[in-house]
Amino acid sequence: MRIILSGFGVVGQSFAKLLLSRSEDLYAKHGLKPRIVGVFDSKGSAASSAGLDLNRLLEVKKKYGNIRKYHNKEKDANGLDMINGMDAEVLIETTPSNYKDAEPGMSHIVNAMKKGLHVITVNKGPLALAFPSLIELATYNQVQLKFSGTVGGGTPILDYAKNSLRGERIVSFQGILNGTTNYILTNMATGLTFKAALADAKKKGYVEADESLDIDGFDAAAKLVILANWIMDMKVTIKDIKRTGIRDVTNGEIKKAASKDCAIKLVASCDRDLIVSPKEIPLDDPMCVNGTLNAITFNSEHSGQQTITGRGAGGIETASSILRDLLDIKQEMSRIEIA
């Protein structure tokens, strides 16, 4: 299977490493032989229709900070040129999310699908801004659009709700979907001010380059859009979310919550309304997880409340979700070939 990889940051590199470490097993167990034929990011590109040498690609990236030196060429292919010009079956989109115009990811995904490529995205921007129309475009072009890694990182929250609960009706759900704000709120509960807790989270590398994406709830809202569309069959975008971040949460409020055996968490909820907002959660609620953990509780019609918790981010975790999507695409492709 020929793959174009858009973005070669932490997730892109983790995915390359995962393919290297799992290549034998993937072929033996799943008949999957992935070849990355092109990679591009904001700094450069590398391509080979026979498949790039991933060890060398990773070395070059480590040594020079960009992948242009893979070929020792000066001229780079533009991402869109690569998508439009190269023979491939799958685009993996891992460039950073933005919630203004979702570019450049939006153009990558749209062009790839129009050209008949299946798409795996861990970039939430395009889905947050245009989930319903991207699904339509995928259907129209008869390609698959996968996005397991956008919610829960390596924790298969979307798959659980969609597949493991098949035949069941999910009535509502609420979750802690952003690890960074959960880390900050957890530290504020030990007495740190918001400023100090934010500074600590930045030092640990947990905060997005644009801190507003975490702090003001954009990341959680984007995940809520994806869940609402995918699980609840709603047709919504990020504009439909009532969004409040954690900037105004005070240590006083956190103390007051603690006196009631509760903690303040940034909760994304889908009941009648779609809301991202700080909220008191009882300490003994299974959803009340600490640190960078994520958690989500589904209220189902017959099988009660069910909560999944896990790490919501991380390079290798997200890479593992891309691999799951790739296995799905492979399986679906073989099914169509048989039929």
Add this chain to the structure above:
Amino acid sequence: MRIILSGFGVVGQSFAKLLLSRSEDLYAKHGLKPRIVGVFDSKGSAASSAGLDLNRLLEVKKKYGNIRKYHNKEKDANGLDMINGMDAEVLIETTPSNYKDAEPGMSHIVNAMKKGLHVITVNKGPLALAFPSLIELATYNQVQLKFSGTVGGGTPILDYAKNSLRGERIVSFQGILNGTTNYILTNMATGLTFKAALADAKKKGYVEADESLDIDGFDAAAKLVILANWIMDMKVTIKDIKRTGIRDVTNGEIKKAASKDCAIKLVASCDRDLIVSPKEIPLDDPMCVNGTLNAITFNSEHSGQQTITGRGAGGIETASSILRDLLDIKQEMSRIEIA
């Protein structure tokens, strides 16, 4: 789809109610038209090749305490006669679990599979005593053997580990798999003695007729057998589990654990060894749930620790898992018909 239902207790009746309430939706969404053509339990039986009237069946059971009066006949069909004599595609086995010889469930399941019926069991006994050979028998007879409801009740723990985590390696897992002992231990942490907590659990209807199944860890051990076989590809039975129950847990030990911010839970774990035993769990571990809740943590190679919590029992919850299994069987049957 013609179904024989073995056992008409809480789960069997809940399943009948679920079919009644979901019949339109099941046909519209999944093309499934289930007909229960025969029901039997220890007290009587009812059968109709055109499909039993489930409303009447439930009424008769409520009014007379058994289903024999459905036909106003004196003579009852024996369960095995019904399985061997009636035309049907699926047996649903819901009689109580026993871990001595697993009868009568074992004979029901074996006879049904030999006759070419797919089997859904929520009875754990046969799986605990003979998981590997029952899977072999199913394969040999080209039938499906499903058992979603045996672990986690309505919470699809088995499906999550097998399907949602496909392409991932689960390295080890540990869980609180028995709600009754968790309820007792939770109450003991508030100061109740074991005796008083057990009496309270009995009053609430949480304890099996044979209390030893809960208290001495047989139920948790049976679930561990199922998980180890299904998820870890081990070939084990309940004899391979090192099992210690909660009879000897003292309030002193629970207090000591609490002083270290831990709680004592009956934990079933699969690492190198398969163990059911009381164990200290940190209070802030996502697995540390209270009351009758179940929880399980999977340690995966790439996507980290993931915990699922939910109600582990209950009639309607378990019935919903049977329905999921039925949808799976239907889907698999159509796939085979196409091929």
